[in-house]
Amino acid sequence: MTPRPLILPMPGNEGFARDLADAGGGEIGTVETRRFPDGETYLRLLTPVAGRAVDLVATLAGPDPDFLRLAFAADAARAQGAVRVRLVAPYLAYMRQDKAFRPGEAVTSDSFARLISSLFDGLVTVDPHLHRRAALSELYSIPAAAVQAAPALADWITAEVPRPLLIGPDSESAQWVQAIAERISAPWTVMEKTRRGDYDVSVELPDLSGHAICTPVLIDDIASSGRTMIAAANLLAARGLARPVCAVVHPLFAGDAFARIQAVAARVVSCDSVPHPSNAIPLAPLVAAALTALPERSRT
Template structure:
């Protein structure tokens, strides 16, 4: 197997190379003076299983080179071309809220489905979609972060109380709480704008003597978590731990969060908050999909 890492986390790529017994694909990239991309594959791809690690947390900067690379690998005779993207972009716009809006999750899915044989990701933002199969016309595997987060909590937090900041987080919080053997609460959120959010108070009787642990799938602006953390502080609870599957941290979100909580994320998006490893389950998913692809290439 050849593993190409055009734009992503070198540490995760090194782990995957070792776990998959893969060779690092040799790739040359640069930009022409007019801003267009140059790409050349130096590895011999003929009859090779090729997989690309490409974190799509800044998709508009990466997607063209990703598609160019996938097409080049096929043109050079690759046996299969797969994609590992721990953060799958363009999942949040899953409905047309206003006339004429682009439901961007759909055309983005068509782009990737046409370029790859299979896809591996971690906890995509499935809100109105029940599974990736509703969007993507290719084999896919979703690695669940809940067992990894639960193990991290069990090993490091003696008496946790898991808290979800809103109803959308309940699926993550309840699953993690069950696996960690810990109680949980889900608060109510009212969003009046991108930066105007109010959160209900937790049940303080249940919280007594416990460390609050906020769990959410995506930390972007951080406003929902910040509002929740302020409530916890006002209620006199101990310093909280805020855990995100995907730490996007727009603007100064990370600095503001670390003022009031210990912030931890999975290694889905490279960041200094990464403490929860994802390489082993990603490698397992790749092996499963490759086996299925070779059994039925259609």
């Protein structure tokens, strides 16, 4: 009898890993890790992995402090006889810097992809921040699946928001905001966004006078500084619309961003790709299905 896939959560990912095991029929294992006094990482796999297919679960919202222990866990699993080692990264870091904008810049998305591809046999993530790349396969040399959170967002909006009007942050979001809107038969539009810096954002909205009775739902893939959602919420208020529901896929919320958005929103919710108090939309069932469908890595 083939053993069930072994799901190993890195620290902080235990909740998502349990949900993933429940959704996909996997078995939860345990990783022990700590810091030595000199700052180096100690890591031990407490669950035997020999002959097992292993899925390491690690959201990468804090990639710099977390990457080395993730690499050590993957290498230890392979050295101890795992037949396959894949990465489940609900949030995938280092996707923004996909070209050198100025001479001498590191193209970190390429570098990070090479590192991950050297360690794992497959990758599943959720709504990666692809701009100038059409697919993960342009970066990663291993089988990689990008799960779309749209179905989960649509189901939550249907259950929780009366008369929703979906609003995307910019023209790039039009395709997936439209997909959610069509799934729930709701009106939708997108803003025109001008970004002049990390914390300097302005937005413009089309005429929404025909949707005065609707509940605005601002949808974004990543909330970091929160400036886009705050600017949009303030603009909606200036036009006499209701305070919006803000829904994000990846709740990074740097600094006081979450509190600032809460101050202008009726409600702030997120998918559970990054552990956060705003988590309300589970992704594990979608990720489990993607893992099942992920092709095996070719070793030729």
